[in-house]
Amino acid sequence: MSEDIVQPIVDNNDVTELITTLATPVTDPPLNESDAFPTPSDSEDAANNSAIFGAESLVYNNYSIFGTFVVIELVMTTLELIISIVAAIKMERWRKNYRNQMLMQLTVARFIKRIIFTFKFLECRDKITDSEAVANFLYCFQLYIDLVIAVLVFFFIKHMYNSLIIVLVKISQNSFYKVMSYSWLIPIPIVVVCSVIIATDFVDKWYVNLLMCSVFRWPLIFVGTGVYIAIVYRILSDRIRQFARSLAVNKTQSSRSLPDYSLADANMKC
Numbered sequence: 001m002s003e004d005i006v007q008p009i010v011d012n013n014d015v016t017e018l019i020t021t022l023a024t025p026v027t028d029p030p031l032n033e034s035d036a037f038p039t040p041s042d043s044e045d046a047a048n049n050s051a052i053f054g055a056e057s058l059v060y061n062n063y064s065i066f067g068t069f070v071v072i073e074l075v076m077t078t079l080e081l082i083i084s085i086v087a088a089i090k091m092e093r094w095r096k097n098y099r100n101q102m103l104m105q106l107t108v109a110r111f112i113k114r115i116i117f118t119f120k121f122l123e124c125r126d127k128i129t130d131s132e133a134v135a136n137f138l139y140c141f142q143l144y145i146d147l148v149i150a151v152l153v154f155f156f157i158k159h160m161y162n163s164l165i166i167v168l169v170k171i172s173q174n175s176f177y178k179v180m181s182y183s184w185l186i187p188i189p190i191v192v193v194c195s196v197i198i199a200t201d202f203v204d205k206w207y208v209n210l211l212m213c214s215v216f217r218w219p220l221i222f223v224g225t226g227v228y229i230a231i232v233y234r235i236l237s238d239r240i241r242q243f244a245r246s247l248a249v250n251k252t253q254s255s256r257s258l259p260d261y262s263l264a265d266a267n268m269k270c
Contacts, residue, residue: 070121077114081107101176102156105183109152113145139205140195143212147187150220155179157224157231165234190216 084107088095095101120138122128194208 067121070118074114074118077107077111081111098159098176099156102152102159102179105180106149106152106156109145109149113142113149116142116145136195136198140191140198143194143209144187144191147190147212147216148183150217151183151186154220154224155183157227161227161231164231187216 084104088100088104116138119128120142123130123135123138128134190212194212197203197208198205
């Protein structure tokens with residue numbers, strides 16, 4: 001018996017398309033070793049990027065901590081100024097005291113210094129204008145306030161020496177006005193000269209500040225420190241002398257208070 005063989009009906013177009021697809025080369029190149037593994041240059045770029053990111057994060061953290069301290073100092077100085085103003089308004093006797101008036105001037109100067117320091121911090125963080133004129137103005141104004149504070153502290157220590165060591169010194173309201181005028185007006189011509197030097201770029205700011213400190217601020221600070229040490233030495237020596245004198249007086253009084261017994265009294269008691 002003959003068997004009927006059934007052959008599949010295949011379209012010639014389909015066979016041609018299949019052969020063409022298999023014979024067509026792949027356009028995408030295979031994954032080579034350079035694509036599979038990072039090159040040394042890629043590793044260096046990643047390390048540099050991570051180092052830059054870490055440095056920026058560290059700078060940001062340092063600025064954040066520093067900014068916190070700036071805010072704390074500004075708040076404390078503001079509270080100190082408010083307390084001084086309230087005390088001066090409410091207590092007339094406190095307001096007329098020479099030392100309190102000097103402390104009031106120092107408080108105002110320190111408050112202005114904190115304000116300038118805050119503006120300089122904001123300038124470094126690019127929160128305000130980065131104009132060079134503004135930066136020079138803040139720098140010169142800071143030099144002025146630093147010199148005013150040094151002069152005020154020197155006059156305050158001198159007043160302590162006059163009142164505690166010399167004692168017989170007449171203090172009037174006119175003397176306070178003179179001290180206040182000297183403290184706030186004398187630094188003006190000095191700072192004007194420094195401002196002209198900085199504005200003309202004749203000398204760098206750092207050298208101007210060094211010259212200011214060497215000629216004016218540091219001598220005032222050293223002289224004031226020497227006067228203060230002399231005050232402390234005189235007060236301590238007087239206290240020690242008074243203490244030794246009181247011990248000698250107490251010893252003399254105790255020896256006088258003891259009864260005097262003679263030999264005859266001792267024999268009679270026996």
